[in-house]
Amino acid sequence: xxxxxxxxxxxxxxxxxxxxxxxxxxxxxxxxxxxxxxxxxxxxxxxxxxxxxxxxxxxxxxxxxxxxxxxxxxxxxxxxxxxxxxxxxxxxxxxxxxxxxxxxxxxxxxxxxxxxxxxxxxxxxxxxxxxxxxxxxxxxxxxxxxxxxxxxxxxxxxxxxxxxxxxxxxxxxxxxxxxxxxxxxxxxxxxxxxxxxxxxxxxxxxxxxxxxxxxxxxxxxxxxxxxx
Numbered sequence: 001x002x003x004x005x006x007x008x009x010x011x012x013x014x015x016x017x018x019x020x021x022x023x024x025x026x027x028x029x030x031x032x033x034x035x036x037x038x039x040x041x042x043x044x045x046x047x048x049x050x051x052x053x054x055x056x057x058x059x060x061x062x063x064x065x066x067x068x069x070x071x072x073x074x075x076x077x078x079x080x081x082x083x084x085x086x087x088x089x090x091x092x093x094x095x096x097x098x099x100x101x102x103x104x105x106x107x108x109x110x111x112x113x114x115x116x117x118x119x120x121x122x123x124x125x126x127x128x129x130x131x132x133x134x135x136x137x138x139x140x141x142x143x144x145x146x147x148x149x150x151x152x153x154x155x156x157x158x159x160x161x162x163x164x165x166x167x168x169x170x171x172x173x174x175x176x177x178x179x180x181x182x183x184x185x186x187x188x189x190x191x192x193x194x195x196x197x198x199x200x201x202x203x204x205x206x207x208x209x210x211x212x213x214x215x216x217x218x219x220x221x222x223x224x225x226x227x228x
Contacts, residue, residue: 001172003193003225006110007163009178010121013197014103015131017045020093024086032084040075047071049180052122052153061151064122068094095127096134100199106218107140113222118143120163120176122153143167155186163192175228177221185209193228195221 011017021041025033033040048071055061072090076082110117118141121128125146132138143166150158163174171191178184179197181204188194188209196204196211197218204210213224 001170003115003175003228004173005116005118005163005167005169006175006177007118007120007192009176009180009183010119010123010128010131011097012045012179012199013177014099014119015097015135016100017041017097019098020090023093024090027089030086030089032081033086036079036081040079040081043075043078044068044072047074056153056156061153063124063148064153065124065127067122068127095130097131099135099137100217102218103135104137106221107137109222111140116142116167118145118163118167120145120159122147124148154183157190160187160190160192175225177218181205181211182207184211188212195224195228 008014018038018041021033021037021044024030025037048068051067051071052064055067069091072087073082076084076087107117119128123131123146125148128144128146132141132144145162145166147153147159149162150156152158163169164171172193174192175195176184176187176192177195177197178187179199181196181198181202184194184196185205185207186209188211194211195213195215198214198216201216212228215221215224
């Protein structure tokens, strides 16, 4: 089947999740982060993902904004920075994360080649709208799908079901693109064709499903699609 629709994960795939801590460390008042922003950002992201998985498994859903705040609180305390007055600024910066450099040109090329584009994300509708707006990507996507419509985080099957429900496409007509290896495994097992954006150069996860293609970033996505 021909790929009709390209569905992107948001955080870590389109939007640079390190951008908030990196920017805060460079601002006046952010000196406490100067030597530890990378550690804080990595801990923040790790806990954010862990909390989504645990909440999905336990059936205790809350939205991604709360998960993001809870994960940040843990990361700041772990780094001994809970009293440094950084929390509000970091959460504000997370609403306007930068995109990776190749994202605008890649999305434009896909649209020029007749592909429909969508986001499928754990983010809340407000978080995603803010990020898309800050990146100047309004009007680029035919849909921005949030797990809040189904009340459970990835990799629950109900999340991937949202794509077919919204676009009326078969899974094999979808190219799912994510930087998260576990997300790609779940998408592949669901039946999507998949491209893993392995920005960290990590080994593949040993889970159900494997990526159809792998790239270090989104450059050359169109060329890779020819072999999928």
